[in-house]
Amino acid sequence: MTVSYRTWRAVSPSDGAVSWVVVDADLDLHVEGCAFLAGLRGRDRSINTERVYASRVALFLSWCSGEGIAWKEVRLDQMARFKRWLVSEPLPSRRRAGGGPVRRRSPATADAVLGTACEFLRFCALHDLVDPARVTKLYESRYLRFVPPGLEAGEDGRRRTVRSRVLKFAVSEAPFEFIEADRVAELVAAAGNTRDRFLVALVAMTGARIGETLGLHRTDMHFLADSHILGCAVGGPHLHVQRRPDNANGALAKSRFPRSIPVPEEAVGLYADYAHERAMRLGDGDDSPLVFVNLYRPPLGGPLRYQAAKDMFDRLARSTGLIVRPHLLRHTAATTWLAQGTPRDTVQALLGHVSPTSMQPYLHPNEVDKRAAVERGAAWVKEQR
Numbered sequence: 595m596t597v598s599y600r601t602w603r604a605v606s607p608s609d610g611a612v613s614w615v616v617v618d619a620d621l622d623l624h625v626e627g628c629a630f631l632a633g634l635r636g637r638d639r640s641i642n643t644e645r646v647y648a649s650r651v652a653l654f655l656s657w658c659s660g661e662g663i664a665w666k667e668v669r670l671d672q673m674a675r676f677k678r679w680l681v682s683e684p685l686p687s688r689r690r691a692g693g694g695p696v697r698r699r700s701p702a703t704a705d706a707v708l709g710t711a712c713e714f715l716r717f718c719a720l721h722d723l724v725d726p727a728r729v730t731k732l733y734e735s736r737y738l739r740f741v742p743p744g745l746e747a748g749e750d751g752r753r754r755t756v757r758s759r760v761l762k763f764a765v766s767e768a769p770f771e772f773i774e775a776d777r778v779a780e781l782v783a784a785a786g787n788t789r790d791r792f793l794v795a796l797v798a799m800t801g802a803r804i805g806e807t808l809g810l811h812r813t814d815m816h817f818l819a820d821s822h823i824l825g826c827a828v829g830g831p832h833l834h835v836q837r838r839p840d841n842a843n844g845a846l847a848k849s850r851f852p853r854s855i856p857v858p859e860e861a862v863g864l865y866a867d868y869a870h871e872r873a874m875r876l877g878d879g880d881d882s883p884l885v886f887v888n889l890y891r892p893p894l895g896g897p898l899r900y901q902a903a904k905d906m907f908d909r910l911a912r913s914t915g916l917i918v919r920p921h922l923l924r925h926t927a928a929t930t931w932l933a934q935g936t937p938r939d940t941v942q943a944l945l946g947h948v949s950p951t952s953m954q955p956y957l958h959p960n961e962v963d964k965r966a967a968v969e970r971g972a973a974w975v976k977e978q979r
Contacts, residue, residue: 597659599624599652601645612641612844614648616655627651630717638837640805641844642900650710666724668715670731670760676711677761680704705763712759733757772926773916781923782864784914788871789889789898790906792864796833797920800855801927801945804920806835808898809845810885816854817862831857835946843884843897849946928956 602617613635616627630651634644657679658665663672681704685697699707712732719729736758773781778798785791797807814834816826826834832854837847872880872887876895880887886898903920911918924945931941942953 597656599627599655599659601648601652603645610842614641614644616648616652624652624655626718626723627655627714629721629723630714633717638839638846638850640846640848642805647710647714650707651714653707654711654714666718667728669728673708673711673732673761677704677708677763680707681763701763702765705765708761708763709759712761732760734760771917771922772929773918773922775926775930777916778923778926781910781914781916781918784910785906786909787890788864788868789886790910792861792868793886793903793906794910794923795861795864796857798923798927799858799861800833801924801931802833802835802855803848803924803946804900804903805845806847806946807845807920808843808884808886808900808903809838809841809847810835811838811883812885813883815865815885817857817865828854831859831862833857841884841897842882843899845897845900847946849948851946851948853943853946855944925956932956 597618599616599618602615602621604613604615605611606613614631616624616631618624627648631644631648634647639647654676655665657676658668661672661675680699681701682698685699687695687697712729715724715729715732718724719726734757778795781798782791782795785794793807796802797804810833814836816824816828816833817831818824819830821828821832834852834854835847835849836852837850839846872889875889876887880895882895882897884897886903888894888896888898888902907918907920910916928941928945931944932938938950938953941956942950945952947953
């Protein structure tokens with residue numbers, strides 16, 4: 595019998611904590627899939643990562659069931675079929691009535707799904723839920739001739755040998771999308787209220803992740819010229835990013851390491867406007883420690899959750915005609931800093947990246963820079979004649 599699996603958002607009745615599970619059509623939990631997701635939570639992966647991984651695991655389990663394959667006994671050749679299916683199977687039309695253009699997964703998206711399926715099987719093998727011998731065949735030893743930046747080869751080069759997936763797509767690392775820096779002011783102005791204007795400006799001007807931003811506490815906002823009175827030695831207006839697994843909205847900073855980020859005066863002014871409206875709307879009943887809360891829909895004063903922020907960015911995209919996503923604004927901040935000549939290690943610190951390799955996708959010369967380089971070269975050759 596074919597079983598279709600899907601993801602389900604679960605809310606704890608005791609503390610309201612959000613998690614994701616994999617269920618079948620009868621809403622029965624898939625034990626191993628849920629254990630895998632619980633393992634992600636145990637490693638403090640963000641709720642968004644958990645949601646994405648849950649959908650990928652559900653897709654893999656549904657495919658196995660549809661093909662009549664026992665997922666615990668999946669073979670390498672069957673995983674190769676799954677790999678081909680990921681890019682050949684048409685995706686549902688985005689139009690309600692159907693009839694739209696045929697869409698398929700890109701190799702990059704398909705590779706992410708395939709990688710998660712392999713990681714899920716490896717997790718199950720590690721916990722004796724599937725035969726480790728089967729999972730071992732999905733990986734092979736690979737010697738790194740060139741060590742990526744930021745990776746130490748170790749004594750006698752022992753870290754050059756890694757375990758790599760046998761099945762993968764050849765995917766080139768595409769540059770991150772971004773918008774021109776001068777369009778940020780347009781986006782801020784188009785936001786419908788003081789809270790949303792401050793949220794858009796903060797992500798675009800500091801490069802903070804959306805999870806980090808939604809998880810900010812009011813005590814993290816050190817917007818004085820001198821914060822010594824707050825017991826903080828960091829100079830100038832700034833904010834502190836800290837990892838708090840117990841945030842009421844489930845927002846979680848990706849990095850385990852706290853950091854401070856300078857904040858420009860414009861954002862400080864927008865925060866003052868937002869704080870004033872918040873005080874007027876909530877009054878003495880405002881007891882939430884979070885910076886971003888509900889002001890315009892119930893529950894008033896409740897934590898602003900990721901879905902509400904996403905809906906706001908979607909509305910902003912429709913009203914401006916621009917592609918607007920929180921991570922795109924983060925990319926915009928990084929791209930702007932690098933274009934202005936900011937040292938890479940400084941940008942890395944601002945973004946909260948642990949490894950220098952995470953900076954590579956930001957290093958994308960634009961068409962203007964490439965043309966200018968060619969023109970300079972042509973002018974130099976002409977001078978030599």
